[in-house]
Amino acid sequence: MNFKDQLAIDAAVFFNPNEFGETHLIENRQMVIVIDNHELLHRKANTANPDDGIHDAEILFYAKREDFPQRPAVDSWLIMDGKQYRVAVVQEDDVSYTIALRANGS
Structure with a gap:
């Protein structure tokens, strides 16, 4: 077995929804994601730059890259569970995106 x-x-x-995953409606598609409020608070506490996007974020979650047709763009709109957010931060690794969202009015 290799690393991938x-x-x-x-x-x-x-x-897995029986482990950490939760089903949410994102862009009118059901996706299993992992919300991580602890990591969001940690990143906010450790940011030195109030303009880095994470400072105003309300939600941080992990999603499988394969569930998105393309990488979400920073400052684009994303609808999650019927509420519109701005994408504040997007990071990616081999299998997932880490996405932080801020409220529409920010």
Whole structure:
């Protein structure tokens, strides 16, 4: 088994609704994501730049890259569970995106 195979196995466990995953409606599609409020608070506490996007974020979540047709763009709109947000931060790794959202009015 190579490293990418192991990442795929780990992602299957991480995004499993019986483990950490939760189903949410994102852009009118049901997706299993992992919301991480603790990581959001940690990043906010450790940011030195109030303009880096994370400072105003309300939600931070992890989503499988394969669930998005393309990488969400910073400052684009994203609808989650019927509420419109601005994408504040997007980071990616081999299998997932880390996405931070800020409220529409920010």
